[in-house]
Amino acid sequence: xNDSLGALELWVDRLGRRTRLGSPEVESLLALAxxxxxxxxxxxxxxxxxxxxxxxxxxxxxxxRFKQNRDGLRQLAAIYIKGDMSDLHSVVMPISATExxxxxDSVVLRIDHHGLRELACRSPxxxxxxxRDTTVDANIATERVFALxxxxxxxxxxxLLSELSVRHEAxxxxxxxxxxxxxxxxxxxxxxxxxxxxxxxxxxxxxxxxVEVTRLGAVIHDRAQLAKIGQFxxxxxxxxxxxxxxxxxxxxxxx
Amino acid sequence: xNDSLGALELWVDRLGRRTRLGSPEVESLLALAxxxxxxxxxxxxxxxxxxxxxxxxxxxxxxxRFKQNRDGLRQLAAIYIKGDMSDLHSVVMPISATExxxxxDSVVLRIDHHGLRELACRSPxxxxxxxRDTTVDANIATERVFALxxxxxxxxxxxLLSELSVRHEAxxxxxxxxxxxxxxxxxxxxxxxxxxxxxxxxxxxxxxxxVEVTRLGAVIHDRAQLAKIGQFxxxxxxxxxxxxxxxxxxxxxxx
DNA sequence: CGACCGTTTGAGAATTCTCAACACAGGTGG
DNA sequence: CCACCTGTGTTGAGAATTCTCAAACGGTCG
Numbered sequence: 001x002n003d004s005l006g007a008l009e010l011w012v013d014r015l016g017r018r019t020r021l022g023s024p025e026v027e028s029l030l031a032l033a034x035x036x037x038x039x040x041x042x043x044x045x046x047x048x049x050x051x052x053x054x055x056x057x058x059x060x061x062x063x064x065r066f067k068q069n070r071d072g073l074r075q076l077a078a079i080y081i082k083g084d085m086s087d088l089h090s091v092v093m094p095i096s097a098t099e100x101x102x103x104x105d106s107v108v109l110r111i112d113h114h115g116l117r118e119l120a121c122r123s124p125x126x127x128x129x130x131x132r133d134t135t136v137d138a139n140i141a142t143e144r145v146f147a148l149x150x151x152x153x154x155x156x157x158x159x160l161l162s163e164l165s166v167r168h169e170a171x172x173x174x175x176x177x178x179x180x181x182x183x184x185x186x187x188x189x190x191x192x193x194x195x196x197x198x199x200x201x202x203x204x205x206x207x208x209x210x211v212e213v214t215r216l217g218a219v220i221h222d223r224a225q226l227a228k229i230g231q232f233x234x235x236x237x238x239x240x241x242x243x244x245x246x247x248x249x250x251x252x253x254x255x
Numbered sequence: 256x257n258d259s260l261g262a263l264e265l266w267v268d269r270l271g272r273r274t275r276l277g278s279p280e281v282e283s284l285l286a287l288a289x290x291x292x293x294x295x296x297x298x299x300x301x302x303x304x305x306x307x308x309x310x311x312x313x314x315x316x317x318x319x320r321f322k323q324n325r326d327g328l329r330q331l332a333a334i335y336i337k338g339d340m341s342d343l344h345s346v347v348m349p350i351s352a353t354e355x356x357x358x359x360d361s362v363v364l365r366i367d368h369h370g371l372r373e374l375a376c377r378s379p380x381x382x383x384x385x386x387r388d389t390t391v392d393a394n395i396a397t398e399r400v401f402a403l404x405x406x407x408x409x410x411x412x413x414x415l416l417s418e419l420s421v422r423h424e425a426x427x428x429x430x431x432x433x434x435x436x437x438x439x440x441x442x443x444x445x446x447x448x449x450x451x452x453x454x455x456x457x458x459x460x461x462x463x464x465x466v467e468v469t470r471l472g473a474v475i476h477d478r479a480q481l482a483k484i485g486q487f488x489x490x491x492x493x494x495x496x497x498x499x500x501x502x503x504x505x506x507x508x509x510x
Numbered sequence: 511c512g513a514c515c516g517t518t519t520g521a522g523a524a525t526t527c528t529c530a531a532c533a534c535a536g537g538t539g540g
Numbered sequence: 541c542c543a544c545c546t547g548t549g550t551t552g553a554g555a556a557t558t559c560t561c562a563a564a565c566g567g568t569c570g
């Protein structure tokens with residue numbers, strides 16, 4: 001699905017929407033060397049405390065960022081889908097404080113820090129674009145703090161689904177029917193709940209006619225209501241409608 | 256204590272520890288123009304959605320970053336003390352997704368984006384230092400996600416106090432007796448609890464002989480035990496060694 | 511077929527919240 | 541100087557949400 005447009009193009013496109021890059025910069029970003037790598041479900045890309053020398057761009061599947069402690073307590077702190085750089089910040093902080101794990105069979109592109117650094121040093125605009133990209137990531141973390149600290153179980157799930165809906169929309173998927181490459185256990189790890197309770201909340205959402213989550217993905221029937229329950233407002237994602245409108249007028253990417 | 260050392264010096268000093276800056280860079284950072292501003296308790300420095308043109312460096316008091324929604328639900332997402340830049344990221348993301356509020360009477364230095372940008376454009380090292388600084392901020396947010404999602408009320412509070420202890424230590428305060436310029440309501444807003452429950456947990460911590468929190472500040476009697484309860488390990492702050500180990504020379508504080 | 515992973519459901523337990531009341535300090539105006 | 545008022549901390553009791561433990565089910569894959 002959507003493989004016509006590569007992950008690198010998606011990522012650079014988004015960088016370019018948030019930062020006005022010149023075409024030489026765009027060219028050199030698109031020309032970044034990378035290694036394609038398949039990661040089986042449950043496998044780690046990066047361990048906690050590990051020093052990395054490349055950043056990971058998600059090409060397919062879903063990558064989760066986990067914070068874990070000795071007791072095995074595990075919290076899913078971020079979810080990355082196609083076109084997301086899961087650890088661009090590793091360029092300036094190579095020792096990972098968290099762990100990156102494939103939530104489903106995935107493909108990532110490893111891009112050496114070296115190349116990224118070089119571009120950033122050569123062009124302040126690129127440096128700015130990188131910094132801005134990781135800042136959006138931080139925004140998402142802050143939003144999650146809000147959700148975990150102040151929302152009920154149902155709302156947290158609604159919030160998460162709303163966010164994923166918008167992010168999928170931004171990469172050309174149907175915002176109301178997108179694949180959810182994660183189990184209910186993963187949703188629980190992301191929302192600070194138990195999988196048992198997540199299951200009950202899914203039922204609640206289903207019975208209210210808002211969302212159906214199956215193995216195949218999420219089908220959202222009432223996006224507005226879902227966003228309302230989840231206290232969700234997409235500003236913090238900085239995905240200006242630009243992307244959405246542009247697509248409406250022409251080539252829809254299929255599916 | 257450390258009032259001899261200004262906030263700007265503290266901040267630049269920390270930048271320099273995390274990024275190897277040349278002395279011209281350090282000079283120009285220290286020479287950054289700024290406006291000193293007193294903020295009364297409860298007053299906003301920055302509103303949600305507002306476009307800002309300057310970043311705020313905390314000189315005294317405590318500044319909180321809040322995420323709020325229409326219903327008045329309010330979550331404290333970050334706490335800034337002396338020497339912290341509360342919104343360096345505003346340089347690349349001028350429209351604030353959160354709100355900055357003084358938790359106590361505070362003094363901040365407003366530093367125009369213009370000057371910061373200029374330095375970052377002129378020196379890739381400075382750009383890197385800035386990016387790295389905001390990445391630590393993101394690390395803290397991620398850590399908070401972990402605490403909110405996976406820790407009990409008691410642990411969350413222990414975690415927060417442990418973090419504040421280390422951060423105060425890093426700016427020259429006594430790590431076991433530092434001012435807490437926040438009310439129990441603020442602690443509750445930070446930990447996703449009610450102030451009533453925070454109060455009970457404080458009692459629990461007091462009765463266990465671990466911490467005493469009064470209007471004057473926090474007095475930690477058993478730092479190791481507190482860190483253990485809070486599942487706290489200070490790596491993510493990227494502060495340690497330099498400041499601390501210089502004194503203890505080789506001894507690891509926790510673990 | 512059997513094993514396994516993920517989902518689903520039930521029932522009781524634990525944590526945390528809500529509501530309510532009171533204490534105590536500091537500041538304000540009479 | 542006192543009365544009052546507001547903000548903060550403290551405590552109690554019952555209620556609500558979420559967890560834990562336990563069991564069963566269905567699909568998928570070797």
